[in-house]
Amino acid sequence: MAQSIILPVSYIQIAIRELSNKGITPEQIFEGTKLSCHSIQKDGYVTLDQFIKVILNTRKLSNNPAIGLLLGSFLHPSTHGPVGWAAINSPTLSDAINIFQRYSQIRTPFILYTTLTHGEDYIIRLTLTDSLKAAHLIFIEAMLMLLQHIIEFILGRPMTEANLYMNSFKPSYADSYGQYFHCPVHFNSGHLEIRLPIAMKNTANPNADKHMYQIALEQCQEAHHQLRRDINISTEIYDYISANLSCSPTLEYTAIHFGLTPRTLIRRLKDQQTSFQKIKDEVYAFQASGYLRRSVIAIDTLSVIFGYTDPANFRRSFKRWFGMSPQQYREQQTEILKRH
Template structure:
């Protein structure tokens, strides 16, 4: 028996995918900004390539998107928008592979980084390679959407890598064909067979030797190392405090109330406090950490004045924000901004914010 979305491990979903979905909704006449805010997500935060959205919020957004758009095939539509660079280090590693087979090996190993709870396993049968896709948790309404986006996205990925749709590629889907699929069948460039016992990509073994157009051995090695590091970090970030933090990071309005975060995660206020205490954390500590990191980012990368930053971070005024920032870092926001500019690091990768001891 599989765990449900509310009881299983929540590794989150990359925020950028929900941003893409929101843009897609806009093109078909849905007020995506209003929908995001109703779910409690900050549209601006979803554009980050580093943040992940809690699974309950992602599921609620997708479910409402399908209902309000009247389009159950949103996953197929999204698959067309999934360009390889949007997949972070995994996308870079795949793009710089030597062959299609090398790229699929990376997808098999690191898919969890981009699509939590989906697992790919390879099986060879005669002249065919079967890449079986399974899900170890009941994702509810999110499951069909994710499976559509992943499988049909791989068709697009193959074309991006090799320059054309991979000859002989086909898709197998479990269960009966959904009614909405007939509207898409003519636009999908590979055969799709429903009623199979597994969800799978089936590729002729000979096609796995197809060269990738963007091969770069040095970039492939460095990006694969990044994938390994990210996979280890994701595993370490599987605790309850990280689940709470994900909700805080993408919440609108900011900062969210404890009761709202607890409701999002399907626990009581008391349980949330207890479970954070068990991990030597507190809700206020997590809020303050997110506030500090967002404050530092705004000071480094925007021209917003202190009053505007204070408002964005949920402070009553600039004075309260300044006192909190100085307490956290030992320096004032203005000094921090001036030091950053003087050091000439404004265009470099953001450093970890120093926290006063």
């Protein structure tokens, strides 16, 4: 079952603030996305496709090919939520980068962070796991700027000893890189990575707050757990309904059980190309067919097991699932068994 990537609106809000200074309205930025100021405030998330469209609109409206660098310069670590807070309160530089390595999927699931050492270099490598289409370089530039903010926050100075390697062709605005990055930038490289002297790997963070680090780390762990559950939410709901057939769980009650609002549950299931009613029908159809094939239990009794107060409603539901009545289904299955 496909899982649609969703991203927090905080990144889009930065673009809105920047372009509003140039007289560009949110409506122009949202063109072709079905988004509005109201919808992003209410939902708090957008799909990857919507995000890409907003970023491409931003580049076009600003007439600034280096918009990724500009937006990245506004990315304070706090924009990255608990991941950013945990990073800037980490005990050492390597601890901060490990936070991104472990929990980046919470905020930017399309980027995989890897750390390795090679000779005298400590390497932070970025790998894109999903297609960002024409917005590829914009995203990369913004995320590299964020990493620079994190590294320099811990170092307490510009990362002049670093080297930045881009696995892309040199863009027409390459001179702009020197205005934003504080180290040499190399294009057409085999990997996308930041290389630091290995001696900097365990640089102590003078601004680390142990209490804040622990709180942010716990939030990262909870958000990661929630993300894992979201990915498998349809399976968990299937199991939950199966275990509570006689209660006939409603959408609202199920949402409460999973600590969600009905609206959020609907959206997350839609992201997985399904719905609560579709899952519920699958559960009941599977369970009902099993009872009818393997037992002689009365159909009226079966309706009670499935939480129907009126057996007629159960019969109508069954006919919707299988195109025949429960009795016809039982007779059909009996004939099939006889033939085998």
